[in-house]
Every structure is written in structure tokens, then in C-alpha cells.
């Protein structure tokens with residue numbers, strides 16, 4: 001069979017290996033790297049059911065990463081999915097009522113970002129060695145809250161790397177912020193920016209595209225890469241847990257081989273749901289991919305009208321990791337549905353950058369008919385947390401609650417009783433202010449008057465669920481990073497860290 005190579009969404013010129021794509025992070029033409037084809041699951045699920053998480057992750061990832069030897073990839077997987085996770089299942093599937101919550105937050109920083117970021121440093125350092133790059137890798141990352149901490153934690157003190165994280169000032173939860181600014185490690189740098197996540201991500205992409213600056217950094221033996229889901233090294237590990245959850249459903253005798261399932265994903269930058277789409281392309285029997293948005297509902301509009309319009313004010317919601325108007329990974333879906341025609345894709349994204357809008361034709365709409373989308377307001381999100389807690393005594397975070405709410409909408413509108421997995425993307429303890437408000441019966445209690453870190457204890461008290469290890473003592477940890485800059489100063493911040501000018 002032909003071997004997978006990687007190319008940019010925006011041109012056909014460059015063909016590179018999976019290792020090179022992981023090292024570079026984003027293509028020089030501003031496009032995202034994609035595999036030349038999606039490999040097929042050529043094993044019956046009866047075999048996959050017997051595998052544990054690591055074996056299954058190897059089976060899935062090796063298909064996308066043919067340049068890694070079996071030994072190299074197994075090494076990465078074993079280092080990543082180890083005791084950092086508080087359960088041997090790594091990504092447990094929990095039955096609640098008639099639904100299945102795929103708990104992706106059992107890693108080192110209590111969000112689903114750990115699923116990919118605990119392996120990325122190993123994939124990256126292995127790729128650097130294999131491609132013979134002789135430079136120090138500088139990870140530049142924009143975060144809506146969870147990627148930042150997960151990337152800092154995983155790259156902390158990794159030899160041959162530095163990591164710089166930019167987050168929107170007041171655009172993340174207090175717990176998320178505190179997790180980042182208390183990060184240890186001599187190679188970690190954190191900076192709040194004036195602006196929102198889109199501003200941070202756009203500036204990071206601009207720094208990547210700045211050839212002059214890149215050359216100056218190269219002279220000092222630095223090379224940039226990305227820990228955002230624009231890096232295929234983030235995307236591929238995520239495909240594994242969808243395949244794994246199907247195998248677990250079979251193992252639980254909830255479905256029979258070949259039965260289709262729905263997958264609900266609370267969505268921001270479109271990385272997690274794209275991984276589910278790739279899993280489906282590999283042959284996972286999926287009926288609907290349900291894209292759940294908060295009030296920043298660009299994707300809801302897109303799936304329902306075919307028009308992507310980012311010309312609106314970004315709202316700060318209680319699901320901050322989804323406060324995004326420019327969903328980077330949508331570009332990979334568009335590439336697929338426009339017939340892998342890079343020239344056409346480039347025109348659409350040129351429209352987007354010049355006018356803020358692009359629209360797709362009926363033929364392309366036809367190709368996304370297996371997506372369904374809805375959105376939840378903050379009030380509906382709080383109500384969803386309360387409902388799940390009261391009905392099932394099960395605690396979910398604000399992002400997962402958006403997923404649950406949208407799934408209920410879907411059920412109401414369609415009556416579809418296909419077995420459904422809801423991706424549970426963060427521990428409820430990362431968003432204690434909102435979650436306590438939802439589950440507390442004490443009407444005189446106003447979470448706004450209480451220190452958010454004390455709320456962690458309060459939430460634990462009310463629900464009798466222990467505070468997850470990574471979040472214990474977060475309020476008393478020493479603050480190590482106190483940086484703030486405007487968007488136009490982000491490049492200078494990088495230059496200062498690297499001692500460029």
C-alpha cells in the first residue's frame with residue numbers, strides 16, 4: 001500500500017513525512033498539514049475489544065505515523081499514558097442514564113488536552129531526532145485555557161525545547177489561569193495578552209509566518225513549532241479514544257459489531273470533533289457527529305446555513321475553552337469536502353481573511369449532512385449541570401454541559417435513539433464558580449462572593465467528590481509568571497525570551 005505523506009491544505013507543492021509535519025506544526029503557506037489519505041481500520045472490532053488503551057492507541061496511531069518504528073511509537077505511548085492518569089482505563093466510558101460520557105479529563109491537568117499533549121513532547125523529540133533538526137524547538141501556543149496548562153506541564157524541562165504560552169487576560173477561568181502561572185520548569189514562559197483567544201491565535205500564526213523573524217531565530221538555532229491542534233501530532237492521538245470507546249461499548253455488550261453510534265463533542269477550535277470525523281473515515285460506524293457550541297455559535301450557523309461568518313463580537317461565556325470565532329481545524333474539514341482542491345480552499349480562506357465570511361455550495365453542504373449542530377446559552381449550561389446532577393448524581397463541567405444540552409435538543413428534534421457518546425472534556429473542578437452555582441441548593445449562597453479556590457473545597461463538600469489531584473492546593477501554590485502584553489508586543493515577548501534582538 002502507498003505510504004502516507006503529509007501536505008498543506010493550501011497547496012500541493014510540499015510532500016513531507018509525518019515526522020516533518022510534527023516538527024514544523026504549520027505549513028509555510030499558512031495552511032494546515034493533512035495526511036495524504038485516511039488509513040482504514042483493517043482489523044475486526046472483535047480484535048480491538050481485547051486491546052487496552054495503549055495497545056489500541058498504537059494500532060491507530062501507527063497507521064498515521066508510518067515513519068515511526070514500532071519501538072519508537074510504543075516508547076512514546078508508554079511514557080504518555082502512564083501513572084499521570086488517575087485511571088488505568090485512561091479514557092473511561094461511563095454509562096449515565098441512556099448516555100455514555102467519554103471522560104477525557106483523567107490526565108495531569110484535568111482536561112481532555114492531556115490526551116494528546118501528554119504524548120506530543122515524545123512524538124516531537126523523536127521526530128526532531130529522526131529528521132536531524134539541529135535546533136532547539138520553541139513551542140508557541142495560544143490557549144483558550146486548557147491547552148496552555150496541558151502543554152506547559154508536558155513540555156516542562158523537556159530537553160531541547162522551550163515553551164511559550166499566550167492566554168487571553170480575563171478570558172480563562174481563575175483556576176485555569178492559576179494552573180498556568182504557577183507552572184514550574186526553567187523552559188516554561190507564560191504571558192497574558194490584551195485581547196481574546198482569536199487574537200492570540202492569529203498573532204501566533206503571524207509569528208510563524210514571519211520569515212524575517214524566523215530567519216533571525218534560526219540563526220540563533222531556534223525553530224518554532226506548535227502545540228495547538230493545528231499540529232497533526234495533537235490530532236492523531238485524539239482519533240484513538242473514539243475507536244477505543246467503540247471497542248468499550250462492544251465490551252459492555254451495549255452494541256453489536258457494526259452498529260452505528262452518535263458522537264457529541266463540545267467544540268471550539270474544531271480539533272476534537274475533527275478527530276471523531278477522522279475516526280469515522282477510518283471505518284468507525286458513526287451515525288451523526290453532533291457539534292455542540294456555546295453562544296459563540298459560528299459553527300452552529302455554518303452547519304445550518306453553509307455560511308461561516310466570524311463578523312460578530314466574541315462573548316465571554318462560562319465555557320471559556322470554547323470562546324472562539326476562528327475555528328482553525330475547520331480548514332481540514334473544508335479541504336475534504338471541497339474535493340481536496342487546494343486552490344479552491346485557498347480562495348475560500350482568502351475570502352475569510354478579507355471579508356470575514358465564506359460560504360460553501362450545495363455539493364459541499366451535502367457532504368456535511370452527517371453533522372448536526374446546536375448551541376447552549378450560559379443559563380442553559382447551568383441548568384444542564386443541575387439536571388444531570390439531580391437526575392443521575394453525576395457531575396459534569398460547563399463544556400460537557402453544553403454537549404449534554406445540545407444532545408437533548410437533538411433528541412427532541414429527531415427522536416433518534418442511536419447509542420450516543422458525549423465527550424466529557426474537563427473536570428468540573430476546573431470551573432468551580434459555575435458548577436457550584438448549578439448544584440448548590442443553598443439559595444443564599446452566592447459563589448461570586450467566595451474565593452474561587454475555596455469553591456473547589458465547597459464543591460467537593462457538596463458533591464462528596466474529591467478534588468482531582470492536579471487541582472489540590474492550587475490556590476496556595478507560588479505564582480511564578482506575571483507577564484502581560486498587548487497583541488502587537490507578543491513577538492517582542494518571544495524575542496526577549498529567546499534573546500533575539
Ligand SMILES: *Cc1c(COP(=O)(O)O)cnc(C)c1O
Pocket residue numbers: 111112113145146147229266267268269270271272273321322399400425426
Ligand atoms: C479545548 C476545549 C474544548 C474545545 O475543543 P476543540 O478541539 O478546540 O474543539 C472543549 N472543552 C474543553 C474543556 C476544552 O479544553
